[in-house]
Structure formats: structure tokens, C-alpha cells
Amino acid sequence: MNTPSQDVWVYVEHPNGVVAPHTYELLGKGRDLAQALGGRLVAVLLGHDVASLAQTLGTADLVLSVDHQRLASFTPDAHARTVRALGESAMPRLLLCGATSAGIDLASLLSALVPVPMVVNVRAIEVEGGRVITTSQLCGGKLLCEMELTGCTVLTVLAGAFPAEAGFATRGAPVESMAAPAALDQAPVHVLRLIEPAGEDVDITRVSILIAVGRGIQRKENLQLAEELAGLLAGAVCASRPVIDQGWLPLSRQVGKSGMVVKPALYLALGISGAPEHLEGMRNAELIVAVNTDAGAPIFNVAHYGVVGDMFEVIPALMAQLRERKAA
Amino acid sequence: MKIAVLLTMVPDLVEELEIDPSGTALDTQWLRYVLSESDDHALEQALLLKDRHSASVTALALDYGDAEQALFTALAKGADAAIKIAPVPPGGPNRRGAAALFAEVLRRQPADLILTGVQATNDLDGHLPGLLGGLLDLRYVGVTRSVEASADGGLVVQKEYPGGVAAEISLPTPAVIGVISAPQPPRYVPVARIREVTKTRMVGVEAAIAVDPQPAAVIRRLYKPEPAGHATMLTGPPEQMAQELAAILEGRGLLR
Numbered sequence: 001m002n003t004p005s006q007d008v009w010v011y012v013e014h015p016n017g018v019v020a021p022h023t024y025e026l027l028g029k030g031r032d033l034a035q036a037l038g039g040r041l042v043a044v045l046l047g048h049d050v051a052s053l054a055q056t057l058g059t060a061d062l063v064l065s066v067d068h069q070r071l072a073s074f075t076p077d078a079h080a081r082t083v084r085a086l087g088e089s090a091m092p093r094l095l096l097c098g099a100t101s102a103g104i105d106l107a108s109l110l111s112a113l114v115p116v117p118m119v120v121n122v123r124a125i126e127v128e129g130g131r132v133i134t135t136s137q138l139c140g141g142k143l144l145c146e147m148e149l150t151g152c153t154v155l156t157v158l159a160g161a162f163p164a165e166a167g168f169a170t171r172g173a174p175v176e177s178m179a180a181p182a183a184l185d186q187a188p189v190h191v192l193r194l195i196e197p198a199g200e201d202v203d204i205t206r207v208s209i210l211i212a213v214g215r216g217i218q219r220k221e222n223l224q225l226a227e228e229l230a231g232l233l234a235g236a237v238c239a240s241r242p243v244i245d246q247g248w249l250p251l252s253r254q255v256g257k258s259g260m261v262v263k264p265a266l267y268l269a270l271g272i273s274g275a276p277e278h279l280e281g282m283r284n285a286e287l288i289v290a291v292n293t294d295a296g297a298p299i300f301n302v303a304h305y306g307v308v309g310d311m312f313e314v315i316p317a318l319m320a321q322l323r324e325r326k327a328a
Numbered sequence: 329m330k331i332a333v334l335l336t337m338v339p340d341l342v343e344e345l346e347i348d349p350s351g352t353a354l355d356t357q358w359l360r361y362v363l364s365e366s367d368d369h370a371l372e373q374a375l376l377l378k379d380r381h382s383a384s385v386t387a388l389a390l391d392y393g394d395a396e397q398a399l400f401t402a403l404a405k406g407a408d409a410a411i412k413i414a415p416v417p418p419g420g421p422n423r424r425g426a427a428a429l430f431a432e433v434l435r436r437q438p439a440d441l442i443l444t445g446v447q448a449t450n451d452l453d454g455h456l457p458g459l460l461g462g463l464l465d466l467r468y469v470g471v472t473r474s475v476e477a478s479a480d481g482g483l484v485v486q487k488e489y490p491g492g493v494a495a496e497i498s499l500p501t502p503a504v505i506g507v508i509s510a511p512q513p514p515r516y517v518p519v520a521r522i523r524e525v526t527k528t529r530m531v532g533v534e535a536a537i538a539v540d541p542q543p544a545a546v547i548r549r550l551y552k553p554e555p556a557g558h559a560t561m562l563t564g565p566p567e568q569m570a571q572e573l574a575a576i577l578e579g580r581g582l583l584r
Binding site: 015016020073074075076077080100101102104105107108109110111112113115116117118119120121133134136137138139140141142143144145146147148149150151153188189190191192193194195196197209233234241242244245246247251252254257258259260261265266273275287288289290300301302303304305306307308309310313314317318320321322325326 | 339341345354365369424427446447449450451452453454455456457458459460461462463465467468469470471484486487488489490491492493494495496497498499500506508509512513542543544545546547548549550551552553558559560561562566567569570571573574576577578580582583584
């Protein structure tokens, strides 16, 4: 690997042909970091027919763009090997990726291919006298870790760590079109098709009251309790990943990194610990109420109101109260 | 098809986590370990492939925590062989160190398909499957919810994208796949069956040899967070908390 520059690169994600809000968060923070390090902020835009997306990347000093049919939909193989090729002339000091489905794949593969260090689930980045210090979240948010980075390092950054407004621009940046690596023509990893979530179910992104259940619901039959509460409040039931993985609710009800991002008027979280992947999907709800038996559950750090208790005692009592008030 | 499933032990988050005196690592003395949840799904995915395609499944784990128990459980569920990689430090190496150790064993015992969980709760310096893909220079896809063998000897996987969308991706073997979930929940195996397996089956041992030391950032401090914000906690018996909560919802105009 060659000596890194002091540049900061941001990997641009653009699902459905639109720059992801998370990318603007990285660009905003990247602007500060590039200034502190004395380097440039570079947006790395890979895809096919995506030149127009550069029009909102003006926070960057430069857009490095690679256009190739094999880059149209994300595969770790094609995207990581293309970023590695871009870095052959000068690796950046930092490459910022989202802690997303694409970002974690790209960053892990790239960091071993080059190889360079990697730090995951970053929620803060500072420059202290030329040294870069990151803070990562681990163990479901129960621990934080401060890391000191020396050379070129790949980071995956948690959604919501930095404001997106600071990175959004209504102007473009100079675009440098780079050739795709020759090997991309023969790349053996292909996206065959995209599978959209089943459309016949409730669209939880449009429901104003969500009753969310997590591992604490214990068994499928207990979902009835959440359904009853949702019925009383004219809401819908959604869930965190473990409930979906059990097959108790369809994928279309999943809230979090791989599921839906929701912003309801009320998000009532029952038995959800609050892993970062879940918080990513609901932290902007207008009112968050959490019921959990663990007083140390990270969900209480984002909730407005919290109840430490057994949902199987609290929710029937709440339903009785709601019925009384509605009858009155 | 030869399938290798890599199992990682992670701290049990139900237990209290303590930092050791160095302030840079977990105190492993009383730490309880459990199998990483997505690795359990990776094992289930491997066993589903075995059921459908006569694949052979070998489970591998670094020898710390209750790794041996996890390996015997894998055998009880249907894995054909189990291997522990030893010796390793009491809490296991960091993720890049783990990737290097697994990579060396997999060079000696190649597999057509390497399955492991896409991430673990204590990941800090990388995620195992992507690192392995790079170290072994194999094709890699992560965050998958389904893996199928295709007629041409390759794989078709479903990778999760944001918003509930998935991409169906084809790739050749050998490959590394990072599993987020299997198409069905991990199968249950009775304790009695695991006990029986511990008496009748063996866990093999491979030497822990890392030939690919990986660059890693330096840990300055590991600590428990001070909550930046915290919920207003309702207290009292369930009926009292329910009453307060109902009043809050009513006050916000959320009762219809």
C-alpha cells in the first residue's frame, strides 16, 4: 500500500437512484475532518448513469466517479475492488462508509484486500493534533470504545451520528471520471433482480401509531397482546429483527437498518432492548415510550418515557385504562 | 459441496459487562459467552443446504468461552464435523486476528462455501466474513437472508438492501457469505441430544497459526456510556404506571 494522503473519502450510497441521507451525514462530518487534517473531501460515486447525482455533492471538493454497468446495483465484490483501484495512486487518510448493508460489506472486504485497518459502528470522530480519534458503539450500545488511528483507515459510521444538513448541497462539485478496473468486465458476481417487500401488508411507514415488539414478547401467541393494544390505539404492530427472524411477523413489519425507517406520532416499544440497528429505524419518532424489564436497556436512552416492568402486567393495565378513558 | 461454518462466541449481553484494569478490554474472568446470533443463523443456513444438496458441513470455532459446547451443539444439529482452533487468548483475538486464524485453517482445509454471521455484537475492528473474503481473495456477499446452490455449481443469495428490499445475486464458488438470517429460525436441539453427542462424537483440533497479521487501530479506552439523554421513568405498581401512561397518551391526543 502506498503512503496515504490527508484526504477524506466518502463512499456515496444511492439506493433507488437517490443519494442516501446517510451519505450527506458523512459528507458534513467529512468536511470538518478534511479541514482539520489539511486534505480534500472526496465523494466516491460508483454506479451506472449516475452523473446527475453529483449535483448535490457540492460539499465535497471533488467527486471521483466510476461508471460501469456492473456497478449499477451494489455488490461488495465490484464496489470494493473498484475503490481499491481508485486508491492505487493515493489512498485517503480516512474512508467513511455508512454502517449499512452496503457499507459494512464494502468496508470489511476492502480493508482486508488493501490491507488497511478498519473501525466499525463509529458514532464520533475527532482530530487531535493530527491524530484521528474515533468512538465506536458495541455490545448493543452497552459499551463505547475510543480508538486512535494512524494511517489510512476505513470506517463504518452509524446512521444519525452527524447531521445530514451539513453535508447537503444544492450545487455540484468538480467531477473526475475514472476508468473502471478492467477486471470488472469479467466480474462473476451479478445482481439478478431486486425483490421489493410484499405490497399487500400494512405500510408501517404510513401508520401514525406503532406498537413495536422485540425479543421480550417471548412467543408468537403473545403477539395477540400487542395486536389488541394496536387495535385500541388504531395503530399497527411492527417488530425488531429477532421477531421477524422467528417468522412471527412478515418482513414488511421490520423496523431498523435492514427494515423500515419510521417516524410515527407514537412508537411504543415493548421488550425491545434498543440495539443500534433497531434505533436507526425509529429514533426520530415524535413520542417514544419503552417498556422493558432491563433498566439498563439502551432503548431508554432514546425513549421519552420509560417503564421498567413486565409488559405482560403493564400492557393489560394500560389497555384497561385506555378503555376507561375512551368510554368516558 | 463442502461447507465450512465459522462460529464466534460473544459476551452474553444479559450479564453485567465489566472493564478490566487496563481500561481497554472486557474483564473476561466472569464473562459468560454465547454463540453469536447471526452465526446460529449461518449454521442453520448450512444445515438447510445440507438437507437439500447433500452438502457436508464442518463447524469451526476459536477455542475460547464455550466454543466447544457450541461445536457439540452444531454436531447435534447435524453438522458432519467440528473443529476447534487452539490455542487462543481467553477472550479470543480481535476480529482481524480471528479472520487471520480462520483463513489459515481454511487454506489447509478449503471449502466451497464459507458461511458465518455477517456481524457480531462485539465487532470493533471489522466484520469477520468480509475480512475473510479479502484475506482468502474469494468472492464475498454479506447481509444475506437466503443462500441456494444453483444448477451451474454456483450460488444464488438474497442480500438485504435498505427499506425491506433484497437483491438476488449469483456468484461462483468458492465464496464467503455473511449471513444475517437463515430462511427459517435456527433449529432446536434437546439438551439430552447434545449430551449424547459429547459422548459419541469428537471435536477435532487445528493449530492456531496466523500468517496474515492484519493492521489494526489502537484501542485507547473502553467504557460504559453516560446516557446523553434518558427517558422520564414512570414508577410504581403496573396499574399506576399504566394510568400515568394513559394520561400522557390522552394529553397528546393519541386516543381515538
